[in-house]
Amino acid sequence: MTPLVAALLAFVVAVAVVTALARDVLVATVAFAAYSLGLAVLWVVFDAPDVALTEAAVGAGVVTALFVAVLSRTTRPVGGRSFSLSVSPTVVIVVGALTAALVATVPSLPAVGDPDAPAFDGAAAYYLQETGAYGIDNAVTAVLVVFRGFDTFGEIAVVFTAVVAVLVVRGRGDA
Amino acid sequence: MIDPALLVAVPLAGSALPAVASRLRPRTGWPLALGVLLVQSVLAVWVAAAALAGDPVRTQVAGIPAPFGIGLLVDALSAPFVVLIALAALAVLAYTRRGGPRSGAFYSLYLLLIGGLTGVCVTTDVFNLYVFLEISGLASYGMVAQADRGAAALAALKYLLVGTVGASLYLFGVGYAYVATGTLDMAALRAALPAASDPLALAALGLMVLGLSVKVALFPLHTWKPDAYEAAPPGVAALLAALASTVAAYALGRLLLAVFPGVAEAVVDAALLGLAAASIVAGSLLAYRSESVARLLAYSSLAQFGIVVVGFVVATPTAIAGSVVHLIGHAVMKAGSFLVVGLLARTHDVRTVAEYAGLARRSPYVSAGFAVLALGLIGIPPTVGFAGKFYIALGAIEAGSWTAAALVLASTLFGLVYLGRVLERMYVGEGDTHAGPTGAASPGMYAAVAVAVLATLALGGVGPLVEGWLAPVLDGLDAGLAMGVVP
Amino acid sequence: MLERLPYLAAIALVGIGLAVLVDDEHLVKKVLGLNVFQTGIFLFFVTAAAREGGSAPNVAKAGPYANPLPQVLILTAIVVGVSVTAVALALLVRIHAEYGTLREDAVRAAIEEGRE
Numbered sequence: 128m129t130p131l132v133a134a135l136l137a138f139v140v141a142v143a144v145v146t147a148l149a150r151d152v153l154v155a156t157v158a159f160a161a162y163s164l165g166l167a168v169l170w171v172v173f174d175a176p177d178v179a180l181t182e183a184a185v186g187a188g189v190v191t192a193l194f195v196a197v198l199s200r201t202t203r204p205v206g207g208r209s210f211s212l213s214v215s216p217t218v219v220i221v222v223g224a225l226t227a228a229l230v231a232t233v234p235s236l237p238a239v240g241d242p243d244a245p246a247f248d249g250a251a252a253y254y255l256q257e258t259g260a261y262g263i264d265n266a267v268t269a270v271l272v273v274f275r276g277f278d279t280f281g282e283i284a285v286v287f288t289a290v291v292a293v294l295v296v297r298g299r300g301d302a
Numbered sequence: 303m304i305d306p307a308l309l310v311a312v313p314l315a316g317s318a319l320p321a322v323a324s325r326l327r328p329r330t331g332w333p334l335a336l337g338v339l340l341v342q343s344v345l346a347v348w349v350a351a352a353a354l355a356g357d358p359v360r361t362q363v364a365g366i367p368a369p370f371g372i373g374l375l376v377d378a379l380s381a382p383f384v385v386l387i388a389l390a391a392l393a394v395l396a397y398t399r400r401g402g403p404r405s406g407a408f409y410s411l412y413l414l415l416i417g418g419l420t421g422v423c424v425t426t427d428v429f430n431l432y433v434f435l436e437i438s439g440l441a442s443y444g445m446v447a448q449a450d451r452g453a454a455a456l457a458a459l460k461y462l463l464v465g466t467v468g469a470s471l472y473l474f475g476v477g478y479a480y481v482a483t484g485t486l487d488m489a490a491l492r493a494a495l496p497a498a499s500d501p502l503a504l505a506a507l508g509l510m511v512l513g514l515s516v517k518v519a520l521f522p523l524h525t526w527k528p529d530a531y532e533a534a535p536p537g538v539a540a541l542l543a544a545l546a547s548t549v550a551a552y553a554l555g556r557l558l559l560a561v562f563p564g565v566a567e568a569v570v571d572a573a574l575l576g577l578a579a580a581s582i583v584a585g586s587l588l589a590y591r592s593e594s595v596a597r598l599l600a601y602s603s604l605a606q607f608g609i610v611v612v613g614f615v616v617a618t619p620t621a622i623a624g625s626v627v628h629l630i631g632h633a634v635m636k637a638g639s640f641l642v643v644g645l646l647a648r649t650h651d652v653r654t655v656a657e658y659a660g661l662a663r664r665s666p667y668v669s670a671g672f673a674v675l676a677l678g679l680i681g682i683p684p685t686v687g688f689a690g691k692f693y694i695a696l697g698a699i700e701a702g703s704w705t706a707a708a709l710v711l712a713s714t715l716f717g718l719v720y721l722g723r724v725l726e727r728m729y730v731g732e733g734d735t736h737a738g739p740t741g742a743a744s745p746g747m748y749a750a751v752a753v754a755v756l757a758t759l760a761l762g763g764v765g766p767l768v769e770g771w772l773a774p775v776l777d778g779l780d781a782g783l784a785m786g787v788v789p
Numbered sequence: 790m791l792e793r794l795p796y797l798a799a800i801a802l803v804g805i806g807l808a809v810l811v812d813d814e815h816l817v818k819k820v821l822g823l824n825v826f827q828t829g830i831f832l833f834f835v836t837a838a839a840r841e842g843g844s845a846p847n848v849a850k851a852g853p854y855a856n857p858l859p860q861v862l863i864l865t866a867i868v869v870g871v872s873v874t875a876v877a878l879a880l881l882v883r884i885h886a887e888y889g890t891l892r893e894d895a896v897r898a899a900i901e902e903g904r905e
Contacts, residue, residue: 292444
């Protein structure tokens with residue numbers, strides 16, 4: 128665990144907390160953009176440049192733009208305190224229980240970067256080995272296009288569904 | 303043999319047609335959706351017939367071998383659902399021609415929903431299942447929001463938020479399963495999970511079951527359901543009531559039977575039985591207290607899916623057959639009931655239990671149809687509703703699980719109370735108190751209701767057949783080689 | 790525990806996101822919470838893909854490589870997440886046009902009023 132990773136994790140969790148507590152939704156949105164950028168850097172450090180690019184373009188870019196567009200068409204709450212600290216007890220109990228249960232699994236997870244972890248055998252080893260046979264150097268591209276192309280087909284359908292759903296929601300589906 | 307991938311590709315690719323064509327020529331959405339769904343139904347019946355008559359139909363997409371590529375499978379467990387999706391989509395389409403909605407974009411969502419749900423049923427890859435869960439989810443959020451009223455937008459948003467949390471919890475479970483084993487293929491997971499570290503396998507199971515329970519809407523994860531079904535246009539409510547939670551429950555059953563046996567069974571069974579019991583009791587109570595008939599039907603689903611989960615927990619061949627029969631039967635009966643609700647709202651402007659008073663005199667045929675559907679939902683012979691519950695109870699008694707048997711019996715008594723209340727109003731209630739403006743209904747609307755009523759009666763004897771179909775699949779699962787990996 | 794810090798951070802993000810989603814009355818905050826919740830799960834996957842001394846999974850270069858599979862899954866999941874967010878925000882615009890507010894309690898009050 129390098130200090131860089133630790134610092135990035137601390138940053139990401141900190142801006143997530145700011146996003147959570149900010150009462151002004153514009154402040155929360157700006158914090159969320161910083162959060163996405165922090166994640167994108169983290170993906171680079173974790174050797175996932177393709178995910179980083181997508182996160183920066185889509186997460187920090189498109190999503191933030193969508194939120195700002197919505198805020199510009201609607202209203203922001205004004206006045207009052209900047210941050211809200213009140214959380215209902217039920218939420219604390221339910222979310223706390225889920226979080227505690229998940230934390231209890233952490234010691235059983237393989238250490239980060241452990242080359243003997245089960246995830247590095249099986250499908251991943253096969254993909255890395257076979258990628259060359261398809262003339263593709265980037266294994267991520269090969270998995271996306273060839274080995275799990277059916278997921279990618281589904282992903283395109285998801286995007287199309289969202290486009291049509293937005294048209295329907297905005298009442299432009301009539302024709 | 304037909305490639306099962308076509309069952310997914312036809313509706314998904316075909317979904318582009320209504321949205322595009324209706325921009326060029328108005329009102330082409332419905333006939334195009336009809337064309338695509340007819341093709342889909344022929345394919346579904348064909349593949350299912352082959353799978354039920356002989357060996358399961360399977361394929362590895364793009365020829366990538368299992369367990370590395372994505373596998374698709376139509377066996378006796380998934381075949382009934384593939385056919386249900388295709389035929390229910392056709393029947394509800396007959397209703398929406400006049401009942402609406404009518405926009406081209408709406409029919410694109412309709413086909414995307416069908417493609418996504420079919421994908422969930424045929425895939426044997428746990429991440430691929432997530433992708434299809436999200437396609438069908440997004441399509442249903444948009445379809446609920448199709449209703450004009452502002453309340454529909456809020457109901458759709460709530461459905462979206464809760465549904466996405468459910469799908470994401472499922473995805474988190476997939477993450478744990480992958481980290482523990484290095485594979486996403488169901489058969490390979492089944493082989494590897496029991497040997498994996500216990501907390502990781504348990505977390506995978508817990509998160510996947512929790513996520514799908516949200517989609518099924520078991521108590522107390524149900525809050526999206528009544529709002530969404532009440533706010534949606536009647537055709538949409540009927541389609542979602544028939545298919546959305548049904549397919550999630552199928553996925554839950556498939557995971558419990560084909561992926562997770564051997565992982566902390568005692569703990570999981572106890573937890574699921576508790577969830578099922580809570581759903582049966584709370585769902586019945588909430589249904590009893592509902593004024594709106596649409597909400598009553600939505601709450602009734604909580605109880606009905608609780609019974610299905612009981613069958614999967616008992617997990618004897620008889621009980622599993624019972625759960626499959628009850629899922630199919632409930633889909634038919636509940637969709638039919640929502641169509642009646644839509645029909646009556648249109649012809650008599652009635653929506654609440656009180657307003658249904660004396661309807662049997664004013665609208666005898668539709669009322670009789672509703673009575674058959676309601677008796678089926680309660681579980682009275684000779685309906686399919688009885689067949690499913692009977693097999694689940696029989697399986698529970700065989701397995702010596704008296705709690706499970708008692709739950710099935712209790713659900714029937716509860717159903718008698720909360721649905722009996724509606725029937726009592728319709729048949730012996732006084733009144734023509736409500737005489738609002740009335741509209742006409744189309745032959746297609748009546749036909750869709752008639753199909754549901756006839757199927758409720760005709761499927762009553764389907765139990766032994768389903769049990770026979772499932773036997774080789776369940777034997778194969780027990781031998782650990784039914785799916786994916788070639789023996 | 791320290792060498793598993795990214796997993797703890799992922800779980801923290803899941804918890805924070807879920808709490809905002811459930812508890813905040815402002816609908817925009819709910820959608821932001823949903824995004825934090827989902828990205829927490831993404832962090833879990835990408836962490837699982839990391840490999841000591843590894844590099845990005847480009848086989849033209851020398852290994853060892855990070856695991857390409859979880860990275861691909863998250864590429865797909867990011868696109869799914871954006872799609873869901875776009876539909877959610879379209880619903881927010883419509884709710885605001887109808888009721889003039891994005892606070893859930895106020896919207897519910899307006900709906901109740903409309904019923905009576």
